[in-house]
Amino acid sequence: MTAQQEHAPVTPARNRIDDLDAKLIALITERRRISAGIQRDRIAAGGVRTDTAREREIFRRYHDAFGSAGTTLGSMVLEICRGRLGAERERAAAVEPGREPDTPPLRLGVFSFANCGAVRWGLGDRQVATGTPEAMAAALLAGEVDVAPISLVEYLRHHDRLLALPDLGIGSDGEVLSCQLFTRGPLTDLDGGRVALGSTSRTAALLATILLAEWAGVNAEYRVEPPVLADMLRGADGAVLIGDAALAETLHPHPGLHVHDLGALWREWTGLPMVFAVWAVRRATALRRPAAVSAAHATLLEAAQQGSRQLDEVAESLAANGLFTREEMSRYLATLEHSLGGRHIAGIRHFAKLAARRGAVPDDADITFFGGQS
Numbered sequence: 176m177t178a179q180q181e182h183a184p185v186t187p188a189r190n191r192i193d194d195l196d197a198k199l200i201a202l203i204t205e206r207r208r209i210s211a212g213i214q215r216d217r218i219a220a221g222g223v224r225t226d227t228a229r230e231r232e233i234f235r236r237y238h239d240a241f242g243s244a245g246t247t248l249g250s251m252v253l254e255i256c257r258g259r260l261g262a263e264r265e266r267a268a269a270v271e272p273g274r275e276p277d278t279p280p281l282r283l284g285v286f287s288f289a290n291c292g293a294v295r296w297g298l299g300d301r302q303v304a305t306g307t308p309e310a311m312a313a314a315l316l317a318g319e320v321d322v323a324p325i326s327l328v329e330y331l332r333h334h335d336r337l338l339a340l341p342d343l344g345i346g347s348d349g350e351v352l353s354c355q356l357f358t359r360g361p362l363t364d365l366d367g368g369r370v371a372l373g374s375t376s377r378t379a380a381l382l383a384t385i386l387l388a389e390w391a392g393v394n395a396e397y398r399v400e401p402p403v404l405a406d407m408l409r410g411a412d413g414a415v416l417i418g419d420a421a422l423a424e425t426l427h428p429h430p431g432l433h434v435h436d437l438g439a440l441w442r443e444w445t446g447l448p449m450v451f452a453v454w455a456v457r458r459a460t461a462l463r464r465p466a467a468v469s470a471a472h473a474t475l476l477e478a479a480q481q482g483s484r485q486l487d488e489v490a491e492s493l494a495a496n497g498l499f500t501r502e503e504m505s506r507y508l509a510t511l512e513h514s515l516g517g518r519h520i521a522g523i524r525h526f527a528k529l530a531a532r533r534g535a536v537p538d539d540a541d542i543t544f545f546g547g548q549s
């Protein structure tokens with residue numbers, strides 16, 4: 176067989192693909208023309224340029240056909256079809272974010288834990304919703320807040336509906352102090368035993384089960400329970416706790432209790448930082464209001480920076496509740512990391528793979544950033 180004969184059957188198929196691409200381009204061009212007409216009419220009638228409910232319906236259609244890649248394809252088609260009108264509006268909005276569409280400003284959320292203390296401080300008087308990671312994930316997914324921190328596991332579970340904000344996270348490169356596994360004896364004693372998982376946690380809870388199974392070789396039974404350490408340990412040999420409750424039990428440990436820092440164990444095992452939560456926005460919001468999301472992102476970055484520059488004041492404000500001293504809060508704030516660089520992203524991706532292997536997050540779970548950073 177000559178080289179030419181060998182390649183002969185490929186040519187008709189390639190021609191057919193070229194033909195289909197040409198048709199797709201023609202179809203999208205036609206779609207853009209019709210869409211521009213609808214937008215013009217709507218704006219002339221005093222309405223807004225886009226119809227969110229309808230865009231959601233379109234997303235769903237693409238998602239049903241092609242999964243999470245379909246959502247991306249749908250957003251690209253919508254972006255192309257908004258045409259010049261969209262570009263003009265986005266440019267105008269980038270100059271004056273407040274003027275974006277005739278909709279209220281983006282609603283921000285933060286955790287009620289001390290781990291958001293620096294950001295809360297930096298946000299000053301700005302109105303924000305506060306809640307546990309559990310409540311905040313529900314609010315973000317339900318559309319009750321627009322930009323908020325979300326437990327990494329919840330982000331990965333809903334990655335096809337969310338985008339992460341670049342350069343901002345809640346994590347640690349080693350010890351974290353507020354994501355802990357408490358045990359009565361050494362870790363190996365948990366083999367065949369019971370571990371209670373605090374209900375406010377998704378990421379630390381899963382991280383503990385992964386570390387125990389794959390690093391410590393421990394086979395335990397897990398049960399989700401309200402996050403009260405004394406109650407948790409009444410019926411279990413170990414307990415996973417996060418946030419201020421974990422921090423208090425770590426800084427003032429009960430005699431005889433073993434405290435295992437999950438950030439430190441992860442770092443020891445993988446050499447990577449652990450990111451417990453990321454800041455996210457729904458993809459639909461990012462698509463509809465990109466300039467407002469950029470503005471919210473800039474506000475949060477600035478807030479985190481300002482909080483870090485004034486750690487003493489932040490520590491003082493956090494200590495005001497009487498649970499911790501100013502020195503303890505200073506130590507904690509210096510331990511936490513708000514940045515999200517290459518090593519953090521590597522840590523996220525490594526964790527996502529391990530979590531997917533256990534069926535805890537979808538196989539294709541990954542982190543995708545607002546603005547296209549990868």
Ligand SMILES: C=C(O[C@@H]1C=C(C(=O)O)C=C[C@H]1O)C(=O)O
Pocket residue numbers: 286288290308325326327345346351353354375376377378379380417418419451452
């Ligand atoms: C650093 C922390 O990370 C947290 C851990 C979470 C989890 O385990 O699901 C969720 C959000 C973060 O609050 C902390 O709780 O202090």
